[in-house]
Amino acid sequence: MKFSHVTERISGEGAQAWAVHFEAMRRRRKGEKNIILSVGEPNFDTPPAIVAAAKQALDKGRTHYTDITGDPPLRAAIARHHSKRSGQSVGPENVVVMAGAQCALFSAALCILDPGDEIIVPSPMYVTYEAAIGVTGATMSRVPLRAENRFRLKAEDVASAVNPRTRAVMVNSPHNPTGAVIQRQEWEALAEICRRHDLWLISDEVYGSLTFDSPHLSPASLPGMAERTVTVDSLSKSHAMTGWRLGWAIAPQELIGHMAHLALCMLYGSPGFVQDAGVVALEEDHAEVPAMVTALRQRRDNLHRALAQVPTLSVDLPEAGMFLMVDVSRTGLSANDFAFGLLDAQNVSVLPGAAFGPQVANYVRINLGAPDGELEEAGRRIAAFAQGL
Numbered sequence: 001m002k003f004s005h006v007t008e009r010i011s012g013e014g015a016q017a018w019a020v021h022f023e024a025m026r027r028r029r030k031g032e033k034n035i036i037l038s039v040g041e042p043n044f045d046t047p048p049a050i051v052a053a054a055k056q057a058l059d060k061g062r063t064h065y066t067d068i069t070g071d072p073p074l075r076a077a078i079a080r081h082h083s084k085r086s087g088q089s090v091g092p093e094n095v096v097v098m099a100g101a102q103c104a105l106f107s108a109a110l111c112i113l114d115p116g117d118e119i120i121v122p123s124p125m126y127v128t129y130e131a132a133i134g135v136t137g138a139t140m141s142r143v144p145l146r147a148e149n150r151f152r153l154k155a156e157d158v159a160s161a162v163n164p165r166t167r168a169v170m171v172n173s174p175h176n177p178t179g180a181v182i183q184r185q186e187w188e189a190l191a192e193i194c195r196r197h198d199l200w201l202i203s204d205e206v207y208g209s210l211t212f213d214s215p216h217l218s219p220a221s222l223p224g225m226a227e228r229t230v231t232v233d234s235l236s237k238s239h240a241m242t243g244w245r246l247g248w249a250i251a252p253q254e255l256i257g258h259m260a261h262l263a264l265c266m267l268y269g270s271p272g273f274v275q276d277a278g279v280v281a282l283e284e285d286h287a288e289v290p291a292m293v294t295a296l297r298q299r300r301d302n303l304h305r306a307l308a309q310v311p312t313l314s315v316d317l318p319e320a321g322m323f324l325m326v327d328v329s330r331t332g333l334s335a336n337d338f339a340f341g342l343l344d345a346q347n348v349s350v351l352p353g354a355a356f357g358p359q360v361a362n363y364v365r366i367n368l369g370a371p372d373g374e375l376e377e378a379g380r381r382i383a384a385f386a387q388g389l
Helices: 018-031 048-059 072-086 099-114 129-134 153-161 184-197 253-266 274-285 288-307 334-344 371-387
Strands: 093-096 118-123 140-144 166-172 200-204 231-234 247-250 322-329 363-367
Touching: 018 118, 048 184, 048 274, 072 247, 093 099, 093 253, 099 129, 099 231, 099 247, 099 253, 118 129, 118 153, 129 140, 129 166, 140 153, 140 334, 140 371, 153 184, 166 184, 166 322, 184 200, 288 322, 288 371, 334 363, 334 371
Parallel strands: 118 140, 118 166, 166 200, 200 231
Antiparallel strands: 093 247, 231 247, 322 363
């Protein structure tokens, strides 16, 4: 049977990036005791007050259809949360609730891009970006994030990539996989480029609350950017709610209307009990949330210290996020061979960097969202494997 051309645009390296992870999971199901650090999953529990809110909502029968764009209390809570964090004044009319940030990115791309358009995306990038853009028929123009610049974006690289077909720029800061944070000067320069060329900006800010060394800035708060910026965020990483699938987009009201039409035919709303829990997550203080950031920072420091002592490994210190990037080129192995070799020899799974972009083809990404003792043991095993080579 014949399939549509969309199936070709959603395959490729990004879809195959998880081969090591899937193999590690297959072995775990067979009974092997391995340490899985190949997926961006925090090991923390969702704060109890949020879980309790979901249970109470279930008891109240919140299992029926909801507002397509998100129930008003949640949209209002998201607007207040974003305004407080970013300084940008928004209301519920600027918010659409989606099934996670990934869904929001996908929807924004479909509502902004046409076949033949170009969108500028810094590389390395999260592995699903390519497919989300490919579905629209638009072309991705990659601009490099360089290791010698700590993988921070340089606005002049974006400026040099703009051409008459450019419609948008999509930026992720704090960055997955490198943990780099775009500095205010570069944001201001990037905003000037977007205004001058009348470009949309899609800003993926899901790691905005997980910063260690540099503050996060939301670009929609800069002059002239609110009317051309789509801010994508979620509770997945900030509140350890990956499985709840609760994300959103904040954008000009007209674009929110178009995304609502897409949600009508694709999602038909988010579960009411999840939305009620989301309101509690955003409106109440949870001691577990800052404790998670503290724990991630400590894990970053400890694992960096352990692996930096290995002569054949080069380890970057991320400014934010929940990943550690390790250059394994001096081991003599490709990142893919290193990852599979590590799994075979030490029962530890990490993610090869090639699928994120050629700039990190020699790197592996290590998830910091594992218990402290498990992460320390993984560090010993990674060091032993590298030294054994």
